[in-house]
Amino acid sequence: MEIVRVDGPRKQGDLHVRFLDGDEAGLQEWVARGQLVVPWADVEAFLDDDRRWAAAFEESREARGSVEFEVAKLVLREVRPKNRIRLRHAVADAGVIEIADLDTVASWLGLDPEGLRGQPLAFEGKFGTLCGGVADDPSSGHESGGSPRARHLEEDGETGGGTQGPAL
Numbered sequence: 001m002e003i004v005r006v007d008g009p010r011k012q013g014d015l016h017v018r019f020l021d022g023d024e025a026g027l028q029e030w031v032a033r034g035q036l037v038v039p040w041a042d043v044e045a046f047l048d049d050d051r052r053w054a055a056a057f058e059e060s061r062e063a064r065g066s067v068e069f070e071v072a073k074l075v076l077r078e079v080r081p082k083n084r085i086r087l088r089h090a091v092a093d094a095g096v097i098e099i100a101d102l103d104t105v106a107s108w109l110g111l112d113p114e115g116l117r118g119q120p121l122a123f124e125g126k127f128g129t130l131c132g133g134v135a136d137d138p139s140s141g142h143e144s145g146g147s148p149r150a151r152h153l154e155e156d157g158e159t160g161g162g163t164q165g166p167a168l
Contacts, residue, residue, distance in 0.1 A: 063095025
């Protein structure tokens, strides 16, 4: 696709484009700028980010309501790391965390930035933000529920806090 003309007679900001290949080759039409997400040269990187986001969403889907998720929400609500750490909490993306300026945030929290980058579902998006799921335990390298304390409770048959249910 190539851009033929900018700002046409329809609406300010629309683009007149020509399709270069496929069934639509040669066809010209007006499109809104928002429909052209990335330049064609960057489409593979865009699709890679999209696939990684989908994997993080899928892996973290069950996080909502888990102990790890609720603790993360509580800590982030109290610490208020505005524009540095974002924990998503909608049903579709609950448990996905985004960390802008990872090196600064990791230093602030006393964590190893390379250890965070090495988490199974962690990736740095196109804007340099580290993204991953709460199902990954960044401080220990264990999966959710696999911390040494959780394993100890499970081995002893404790359920934590005197509540009934599975061990944490």
